Amino acid sequence: MSTCQTTQHRLPEDAGNNTAAALGAGGDGLGSNESTALQDDLVILTGDRDQTDLIAFHLEEKGGSGLNFPHKATAAIADEKLFLHDGTSENDSATEPIASTAAAHCRKRNCFSPILDFVEVLIPYGGLLSNVFSLGSVTLGGGIISMPSSFQTSGILMAVIYLLVINVITIYTIVLMGYAIKITGFRNYEEMALGLFGRGWDYFVGFIVWLSCFGTAVAYISAVTSLLLPILEHAPHTPEYLKTDSGQKLLTSMVWLGLMLPVVIPKRVNSVRYVSAIGVSFVLYFVVCVVVHSCMNGVKLGMRGNMRYFTSGNEAIYGLSIFVFSFLSQCITYPVYLEQRPKPSIKQLTIAAALSMSICMVFYIFVGVFGYFDFADDTKAAVLENFDPVHQPYIMVAYVGMLIKICAAYSMNMIPCRDFVYYCLKWDLDTNPYWKHIIAITIMALVTLICGLFIPSINLALGLVGSLCGGFIGFIFPVLFWMYCGNWSLRTVGIWHYLACYFCIIGGVIAIVWGTIATIYSSFFDV
CATH class of the missing domain: 1.20.1740.10 (Amino acid/polyamine transporter I)
Known part of the structure; x- marks a missing residue:
């Protein structure tokens, strides 16, 4: 994992060991084979085992809400991938810390950065004004x-x-x-x-x-x-x-x-x-x-x-x-x-x-x-x-x-x-x-x-x-x-x-x- 990624998210020490457990619990009835398949999907989506552990931990913190059907589980995996990329979270206490401006910190700063930061605040990703x-x-x-x-x-x-x-x-x-x-x-x-x-x-x-x-x-x-x-x-x-x-x-x-x-x-x-x-x-x-x-x-x-x-x-x-x-x-x-x-x-x-x-x-x-x-x-x-x-x-x-x-x-x-x-x-x-x-x-x-x-x-x-x-x-x-x-x-x-x-x-x-x-x-x- 890159230095930028490491500074964005901090995982509990046992998060990596609980990946399959989180998927199994989040799946609300998913069997062990399905949980393993979803875990593999996570690795494919993120391309990173550490990010897989982070998503699994985040799903576990949510209590598996909305994962009672396989298609919903897959949708939740995609949502958690967006959570990683955008630096936003439905539950800010799920990980410590999760920066809302992680993407802004990761990109290289230049003369246009203040303008881009202001526009990002004015029209945030997925915000009301953006939707309008x-x-x-x-x-x-x-x-x-x-x-x-x-x-x-x-x-x-x-x-x-x-x-x-x-x-x-x-x-x-x-x-x-x-x-x-x-x-x-x-x-x-x-x-x-x-x-x-x-x-x-x-x-x-x-x-x-x-x-x-x-x-x-x-x-x-x-x-x-x-x-x-x-x-x-x-x-x-x-x-x-x-x-x-x-x-x-x-x-x-x-x-x-x-x-x-x-x-x-x-x-x-x-x-x-x-x-x-x-x-x-x-x-x-x-x-x-x-x-x-x-x-x-x-x-x-x-x-x-x-x-x-x-x-x-x-x-x-x-x-x-x-x-x-x-x-x-x-x-x-x-x-x-x-x-x-x-x-x-x-x-x-x-x-x-x-x-x-x-x-x-x-x-x-x-x-x-x-x-x-x-x-x-x-x-x-x-x-x-x-x-x-x-x-x-x-x-x-x-x-x-x-x-x-x-x-x-x-x-x-x-x-x-x-x-x-x-x-x-x-x-x-x-x-x-x-x-x-x-x-x-x-x-x-x-x-x-x-x-x-x-x-x-x-x-x-x-x-x-x-x-x-x-x-x-x-x-x-x-x-x-x-x-x-x-x-x-x-x-x-x-x-x-x-x-x-x-x-x-x-x-x-x-x-x-x-x-x-x-x-x-x-x-x-x-x-």
Whole structure:
């Protein structure tokens, strides 16, 4: 063990002798063979016999809480590995001493160390603020730049009602998923579907989640093109080739290679929390820019042209699909909940979900209302195409900020895609060599790039993802997971939870059936 590791943790003298005993006791019914297997797993995970003894001792101090099933024991081993790496503990008295800043002491100090230490304190690993930024980052992205056109499609007041209702449903379903994770101990969609629904459902649920996140990632590639297009059109010395379709695809590919690919490589969601924080901050700046530009131009003209407060028919339902997509954040509930520190908490998850989703809703309303009033009937599918960033420097700053935000959201959506592929290949994220991980995630990201370069419209991608996948992920799956955890009935959960769950299921069915039909009809037939 290195000197740094030795100074972080101090083991009792008999901890090494009690490794198997700790695993046996922690296993709550695990046999000697299973205890030996878990002990071997510890050595594989840590790569160090001394660290194995430390984890075993820490599990013993916990009294084996939560290790009554083999999959929970394996999950606890992974959690204890994170405990070693992060220097945090659910029970500070378990070892003596355990430094909360062990990682900071181990890294080499340089001129940037004070800044990094301050940021670590401001946005700690697994803290409330980190969770708010993570959930906000995966939510804000392609949806916000399509919000004015969605208000145009649904009508101003109808769009606000949609956002209010979907915001409440999103917070509620995230909390339900937190309860399901706490009860079962399952660590991703695939494991939970297999454990609760049975064989075969793990691949169906995993595929829906993969399709949703893959489609969202593809939409973000299209969003990058939407960012570049106004700059290329308004810049006075832009080469003619870059104004062509192939030139725009070349620039989009360069942005993907230089900015988007590097942020999908880290294994942990909290590893990109700083990028998420910066991205969300730039979205706030973008919202301010839209409001200011609208107040200086379109708002003065009031309602005009075909601007409406309500719409009906396919238009109204098509707008619903975009709004459902804009709140899809349930896909990262598992890593957000499990990576919380000092320990996973439903209360912290609820607060983080309520804060992040409500802030996103406010952002959406401001951009939707003011962006629609600004451009009225000339509103583009991506509102970025309506601005002139070259001759308006403050808009150019917003464009750069949105590019950073899209990169952060892209990385968040690639995590569930990666998890499903790993599940199908029977790879473990913790033990999979980093070189193999890099190759796999690069291939996945490359496929999203290719699809994003040739998709006809960003709103088509967002609409299909929001209706077809959003109905399952945002409405149906979280409710069914909680129902199938056991002991769910009108008597045990109460009338409000009972009605809310069935409302979510009915809403999900409407989004899937009618939303998908409306999206396809509006994109290919209603021209």
